[in-house]
Amino acid sequence: KQEVTQIPAALSVPEGENLVLNCSFTDSAIYNLQWFRQDPGKGLTSLLLIQSSQREQTSGRLNASLDKSSGRSTLYIAASQPGDSATYLCAVLNQAGTALIFGKGTTLSVSS
Amino acid sequence: DGGITQSPKYLFRKEGQNVTLSCEQNLNHDAMYWYRQDPGQGLRLIYYSQIVNDFQKGDIAEGYSVSREKKESFPLTVTSAQKNPTAFYLCASRLGQKEKLFFGSGTQLSVL
Numbered sequence: 001k002q003e004v005t006q007i008p009a010a011l012s013v014p015e016g017e018n019l020v021l022n023c024s025f026t027d028s029a030i031y032n033l034q035w036f037r038q039d040p041g042k043g044l045t046s047l048l049l050i051q052s053s054q055r056e057q058t059s060g061r062l063n064a065s066l067d068k069s070s071g072r073s074t075l076y077i078a079a080s081q082p083g084d085s086a087t088y089l090c091a092v093l094n095q096a097g098t099a100l101i102f103g104k105g106t107t108l109s110v111s112s
Numbered sequence: 113d114g115g116i117t118q119s120p121k122y123l124f125r126k127e128g129q130n131v132t133l134s135c136e137q138n139l140n141h142d143a144m145y146w147y148r149q150d151p152g153q154g155l156r157l158i159y160y161s162q163i164v165n166d167f168q169k170g171d172i173a174e175g176y177s178v179s180r181e182k183k184e185s186f187p188l189t190v191t192s193a194q195k196n197p198t199a200f201y202l203c204a205s206r207l208g209q210k211e212k213l214f215f216g217s218g219t220q221l222s223v224l
Contacts, residue, residue, distance in 0.1 A: 004154070031210055043118075043202055043215035089154075097209035102154040 002027045004092055006103035013080055014111055021075040021106045023090035028068050031097055035064050035075050036089045038105070044089065048075070052095075080110045115139065116216035118203050123221045125190065125197060133188045133219045135203035144186035145204040145213075148172060155202065161186055162209065190221065198222050 003026045013019050023033070032051045036044040048057045048064040050073070056065040063076040077084060089105040116137045125131045137144065143162050147155040157170030161180040175194025180186055186205075190197045203216040 034213060043217040046212050046214060049212045093210065100213065104154045
């Protein structure tokens with residue numbers, strides 16, 4: 001059974017720092033991986049979607065990488081800002097497209 | 113604006129009462145989903161629907177029911193059989209089974 005783990009559960013950094021969030025999964029037979037952002041009491045906002053055939057995706061200050069063979073993905077945030085404070089979740093989709101498994105998220109706090 | 117609308121934002125349920133959470137999307141997406149989110153836990157799938165008039169149970173369907181009479185609407189009923197309904201409920205949709213997933217803003221359900 002696929003399991004998705006995000007470490008650390010919480011992270012605090014000063015403004016301007018570059019940081020990396022980690023996502024690991026136990027079954028490498030995935031179709032794609034998606035990173036989301038969630039603000040307190042809100043729904044999830046899609047950040048990046050990486051297909052299993054891709055190595056990375058970039059959007060602005062965000063860069064997500066995927067190493068399917070080792071079961072790992074990272075979300076790199078450059079020059080962090082207080083507005084980046086939120087919970088970041090990753091989710092993997094199985095190859096049949098029938099099951100999307102979420103991690104529990106990493107809660108990021110960026111101080112000014 | 114295209115998007116997913118969930119209502120109400122907050123809902124209170126009395127003992128023995130059924131309540132219905134609304135989810136409407138104008139993205140012309142075929143697939144719609146209901147997730148439950150509890151503090152400190154990942155999202156868990158309740159029900160999903162790939163096409164109109166068809167839906168499937170997810171991992172935690174007991175005590176819940178859904179309908180999909182129209183492509184744009186996927187209401188969730190929390191029945192009195194659900195003994196621990198307090199949670200944040202999220203509706204999501206996507207164009208196809210392997211496309212990017214989009215979320216509504218959520219409904220917080222509490223028990224009186």
